[in-house]
C-alpha cells in the first residue's frame with residue numbers, strides 16, 4: 001500500500017509550518033509509522049535545524065534532481081528514531097531549481113517506502129507553494145488565531161479547493177492562548193472554524209518550550225509533559241485514525257484558586 005503525502009502549508013509566513021512538520025513527523029514516527037519529511041523552502045532551509053540534523057546533510061533535494069546522488073543518499077536519518085528521515089532543501093538562491101513535475105516524482109517515489117511523506121512548504125502562494133503541493137493528496141493548513149493569518153489561510157483554502165489532486169484538507173490552529181480567548185482578546189477555536197468552515201485537526205497552545213526545543217534541535221514532542229508536545233502527539237494519533245477529542249479551550253475548568261475564590265466570594269443568601 002502506498003503512503004499518504006501531506007503538504008503542510010499556510011497563507012501567512014511564520015505561523016508554525018516548519019515547527020508543525022518537525023513535530024507531527026516525529027510524533028507519527030514515534031507511534032510506529034515510517035515517515036519522510038521534505039523541506040521545500042529552497043534557500044531558507046530550517047527543518048534540518050529544528051531536527052538537529054544540519055551537520056548530517058551531505059546531499060539535498062537539488063543534488064538529487066541534478067543527479068548527483070540517489071534519493072536514498074539524500075535522505076538523512078533522524079538521530080533517535082530510525083523510521084524518520086529528512087530530505088533537506090538546498091541553500092541555493094535559485095528558487096526555480098525544482099519543478100512541480102520533479103516534486104511530484106520525488107513524492108511518488110517516497111510514498112512507496114514511507115507511510116507518511118510530509119512536505120513543509122514555503123510561505124506565500126507563488127511558485128514554491130505550487131511545487132510543495134504538486135505531489136500531495138492531502139493538506140494541513142496552519143494558522144494562528146489572528147485575523148491576518150486567518151484571512152491568508154482562507155486564500156490558501158481557495159487554492160486547495162481548486163486543486164484536483166488535493167482530496168482532503170484540515171486546519172491546525174497554532175499559538176492559542178486560552179486566557180486571551182476567555183478575556184475575548186483572541187479569536188476562539190470555534191470563531192476560526194466558523195470563519196473558514198474547515199475541519200479542525202488540532203489546536204496547539206502557545207508554549208515557550210518550543211523556543212527551547214528549537215534551540216536544542218529536538219522537537220517538542222520529545223519533551224515529556226509539554227503542552228504543545230502533547231497537542232502535536234494528539235494530531236499524529238488523529239492522523240493515524242484514533243479518536244482523540246480536541247480540547248475545548250473556550251471553557252477550561254476553573255483553576256483551584258478560582259474555585260476557592262468562587263466559594264468565598266459567592267454572596268450568602270439569608
Ligand code: ADP
Nearest residue numbers: 013014015016017018019175205206207210214
Ligand atoms: P513557518 O515555518 O510557518 O515560517 P515556524 O515553524 O518557523 O513558522 O515558526 C515561526 C516562529 O514561531 C518560530 O520562532 C517558532 O519557534 C515559533 N512558534 C511556532 N509555534 C509556536 C507555539 N505554539 N508556541 C510558541 N512559539 C511558537
Ligand code: MG
Nearest residue numbers: 017018041121
Ligand atoms: Mg518554515
